[in-house]
Amino acid sequence: MGSNLGGGAPNTGGAPMDDNFDDPETNEEVMGEELENMDLEEEVMDNATHCPSCDDITGHVILKEKKVGNGADIMVRCEDCSNVQTVQFRPPAPMTIPFILSDGPDSERVVLMVDADEEFYVNDVFEEQEKLWTINQIETKAGPMTTSSYADNIASINAVRTDMVRVKMTLTRGEESFADVLVVPQDTTFTASHLMEHDDETWRIRAIHTGAGRTLRGTVRAPDIKRMYLHEPPNPEHFAPRTPRERRQAWKEGKLGHNPNPIRPKEHVKSGVKPNTSSKRKKKKPRK
Structure with missing residues (x-):
């Protein structure tokens, strides 16, 4: 009796075995290439329509065309069976x-002509x-949204204006x-803490409410704003120094260019009151 000296599985002849036969990645690549080749070889039909003789969708050649109203009657010949x-x-x-x-x-009801x-x-x-409008609700003839x-299945359509946005404000x-309400283009943005003209x-934008919460800083698009809060900016007189100490500080900072000393102007001093500009403190009288 002969013996298998190689110690492995015998080769029965024929075509050599493919080492990648059980490799799933290789199989997927091969299948992908075959599908791509099938797509490339797919036939493109001109004037494809149903042929009653072939009972299939086939390519056709246009023989004659006649306009009828807004449509047309087109005579065609099948490329497979020559049926006309x-x-x-x-x-x-x-x-x-x-x-x-x-x-x-404001809402308005209009009736528009559309294709069925x-x-x-x-x-x-x-x-x-x-104007531009965005559909937000579609009601069917059966009732539900x-x-x-x-x-042909729609009972009514609701739409809201899109090109312009109404921004509610509290001033x-x-x-x-x-x-008050501000009407702006939809791409307008507002930045909290910035000044704006109205x-x-x-006015100064104190805060912007977006629905998710208020923001004191940052830029928000107009369509995302639920309400904007504006405050009147302080009058420059609000920052004017009122006390001798504030005037001295303003003088040190160079804010009193027209009055380059810390002495209060006469128009700021009440009548009958003499301001004390002396830097010396009064000495206390000794006790008797």
């Missing part, structure tokens, strides 16, 4: 949908009345506060 047929192309029938357009506190096969999505932006639907002057007056 006339294909009718008609635009979808128009229909109307009520839109509720909201611009801040047009699909609408929440957050879609469209133009109407030379949805995020997308075709026109404080002294002890009085009042509300109604020919200068």
Whole structure:
């Protein structure tokens, strides 16, 4: 009897075994290359449409075209079986949908003409009345709200103005506060603690409320602002020195250019009162 001197599995002949046969990574690479080759070899059909003779989607050659209303009748010949047929192309029938357009506190109902096969999505932006609007609600004929639907299944659409943003403000002057609204483009930004002009007056942005909380610093986009708080900036007279000590300090800092000494002007001194400018302290009288 013969023996297997090699000590390994015998080779029965034929094609040599592939060492990578059980390698999953190699198999995936091979399959990927085959799929790419299949995609490259995929046939591109011109004027593809259904052929009743082939009962399949095939390429066609256009023989004649005739306009009918807003559509057309096109005579075509199948490239596979040479069957000739006339294909009718008609635009979808128009229909109307009520839109509720909201611009801040004001809302308006308008009826717009759309195609029956047009699909609408929440957050879609469209133009109407030379303004931009964003869809925020779509109500279907069945009743419930949805995020997308075709026109023939829509009962109404709500949209809000997008190109301009209303920024609510609370303005404080002294002890009085009042509300106001600022209409700005949507790409406008505001920075807390900065000065801004409003109604020919200068205000300081004290804080910005974004819904997540108030911020005393930082820049916020107008659409993200829930309310902005403005304070009237202090009058320059607020910083004027009032006491001899404050005047001396202001004099040291060079803020009294028109009066280069720490003596108070006469107009700041009350009548009948003589300011004490002496730096010497009065001596106490000795006790008897």
